[in-house]
Amino acid sequence: xxxxxxxxxxxEKNLSGAVIQGIxxxxxxxxxxxxxxxxxxxxxxxxxxYKTLAxxxxxxxxxxxxPEELKACIDGAYTDKFEAEDVVPLVHAGGAxxxxxYHGPTAAFKDMALAFMPYLMTTAMAKEQEDKTxxxxxxxxxxxxxxxxxxxxxxxxxxxxxxxxDHAVSPVQEQQMRTxxxxxxxxxxxxxxxxxxxxxxxxxxxxxPFGEEIGALGYRFSAANSMNVGRLLPQVAYYVWAYAxxxxxxxxKAGGPINICVPSGNFGNILSAYxxxxxxxPVNKLICASNKNKVLTDxxxxxxxxxxxxxxxxxxxxxxxxxxxxxxxxxxxxxxCDDAAVRAxxxxxxxxxxxxxxxAIREGLKDFAAGFATEEEIxxxxxxxxxxxxxxxxxxxxxAYKVYRDYKAQTGDETPTVxxxxxxxxxxxxxxxxxxxxxxxEDEFAAIDALNAASGVRVPYGLKDLKSREIxxxxxxxxxxxxxxxxxxxxxxx
Ligand SMILES: *Cc1c(COP(=O)(O)O)cnc(C)c1O
Numbered sequence: 259x260x261x262x263x264x265x266x267x268x269x270e271k272n273l274s275g276a277v278i279q280g281i282x283x284x285x286x287x288x289x290x291x292x293x294x295x296x297x298x299x300x301x302x303x304x305x306x307x308y309k310t311l312a313x314x315x316x317x318x319x320x321x322x323x324x325p326e327e328l329k330a331c332i333d334g335a336y337t338d339k340f341e342a343e344d345v346v347p348l349v350h351a352g353g354a355x356x357x358x359x360y361h362g363p364t365a366a367f368k369d370m371a372l373a374f375m376p377y378l379m380t381t382a383m384a385k386e387q388e389d390k391t392x393x394x395x396x397x398x399x400x401x402x403x404x405x406x407x408x409x410x411x412x413x414x415x416x417x418x419x420x421x422x423x424d425h426a427v428s429p430v431q432e433q434q435m436r437t438x439x440x441x442x443x444x445x446x447x448x449x450x451x452x453x454x455x456x457x458x459x460x461x462x463x464x465x466x467p468f469g470e471e472i473g474a475l476g477y478r479f480s481a482a483n484s485m486n487v488g489r490l491l492p493q494v495a496y497y498v499w500a501y502a503x504x505x506x507x508x509x510x511k512a513g514g515p516i517n518i519c520v521p522s523g524n525f526g527n528i529l530s531a532y533x534x535x536x537x538x539x540p541v542n543k544l545i546c547a548s549n550k551n552k553v554l555t556d557x558x559x560x561x562x563x564x565x566x567x568x569x570x571x572x573x574x575x576x577x578x579x580x581x582x583x584x585x586x587x588x589x590x591x592x593x594x595c596d597d598a599a600v601r602a603x604x605x606x607x608x609x610x611x612x613x614x615x616x617x618a619i620r621e622g623l624k625d626f627a628a629g630f631a632t633e634e635e636i637x638x639x640x641x642x643x644x645x646x647x648x649x650x651x652x653x654x655x656x657x658a659y660k661v662y663r664d665y666k667a668q669t670g671d672e673t674p675t676v677x678x679x680x681x682x683x684x685x686x687x688x689x690x691x692x693x694x695x696x697x698x699x700e701d702e703f704a705a706i707d708a709l710n711a712a713s714g715v716r717v718p719y720g721l722k723d724l725k726s727r728e729i730x731x732x733x734x735x736x737x738x739x740x741x742x743x744x745x746x747x748x749x750x751x752x
Pocket of ligand 1 (some may be wrong): 330366368399401402483521522523524526527528566576577654655680681
């Protein structure tokens with residue numbers, strides 16, 4: 259198993275090398291060169307617990323790991339810091355099956371990968387005899403930041419720097435990040451949106467002289483965004499798990515098709531579902547759901563990616579993204595690994611802010627459906643499902659539910675559908691409590707209590723007592739100052 263850059267001009271790596279590197283030196287993203295096929299029967303997978311199944315799925319990608327090493331990573335990640343029985347429950351409501359990915363330490367699906375990644379990273383560093391401290395840069399639209407801070411908190415040989423868009427994440431997300439503990443964690447907001455943060459972060463990662471400068475200080479950069487392939491692979495496991503649970507619950511016969519609907523922003527989560535499909539999960543349609551920032555919806559409908567549009571801050575902020583990084587990986591796979599075509603499209607995106615998919619890619623896009631939800635539609639969907647089924651969704655999951663309902667009405671497709679449920683409703687409590695008709699609370703934290711009193715749904719431990727935690731990271735900087743912030747942070751550690 260080797261990992262190649264989508265732009266074809268960087269050295270090939272094994273998983274360890276790709277994870278440490280983060281983003282390829284030609285600015286491409288590492289992808290597996292093949293998709294190993296699932297070899298066991300669905301009855302066998304359905305009988306496994308989550309960790310055993312994850313080992314089956316991840317093993318063929320992590321060939322340089324011994325089974326014991328991989329098992330230690332999985333056991334370290336999916337402990338009782340996940341508050342649900344068997345890590346990822348699948349809950350039937352509103353005619354769909356919700357894959358609840360948010361029972362980890364920060365109450366969003368990012369925990370599924372970021373609880374695992376530090377173990378993956380440190381095992382990989384030992385294998386590659388990496389003696390530098392790995393400085394992990396993260397730009398976040400809200401949820402990645404805290405999940406990464408939690409995951410890498412006090413992990414030896416690493417430090418982590420998180421950038422988030424000032425005033426564009428939820429109050430709960432901001433409070434989580436600004437109060438993050440750990441001797442190796444650094445956080446600042448930047449004046450700009452997520453795309454600004456991610457673009458500058460990528461530029462820093464690709465800045466060779468700067469890399470040498472911090473190399474002399476005993477550091478090297480990596481990324482914990484979904485540009486790192488180490489983020490995507492643990493997510494493949496839960497889609498295989500979802501299908502196995504559908505078989506176990508009698509929702510589908512082994513081998514029968516399902517649809518998977520994913521609320522998407524940077525396209526990492528749904529790409530993992532695509533990988534699961536390539537490995538042998540019987541998927542009919544992958545349904546890509548967007549909020550009002552519907553650049554992906556338009557792409558799937560027209561084959562044209564056009565970033566020349568207004569950016570909206572919405573009530574589903576973790577999906578407020580115009581430059582969706584992981585789409586690059588899909589373009590690579592659908593084009594038949596045509597790295598020259600990918601380079602041309604990504605150059606066009608960087609220079610002209612738009613590109614057009616070639617015929618091979620357009621053909622592949624037919625495996626997907628796509629749609630979007632406005633802010634009002636999100637709130638209506640939350641209220642509706644709560645009244646109908648007493649099931650509470652967060653604003654991001656509601657995007658997927660609304661798009662799924664539209665898809666079903668438009669196509670008549672009755673295929674059982676798994677909806678990726680990406681955050682706890684408490685993470686966006688003010689919006690959710692308003693949507694189910696509760697009076698406006700004083701602030702986001704009061705809304706958590708009100709929502710809890712009304713619904714009886716348990717508050718995740720990661721969101722309790724948030725308001726009283728000490729603010730440890732006060733910074734707010736210009737986007738142009740991100741590089742200096744990184745330099746000063748590293749120097750402060752020496
Ligand atoms: C990150 C995030 C998304 C979008 O996931 P991508 O992998 O970036 O497409 C959706 N919902 C929530 C709650 C998130 O945190």
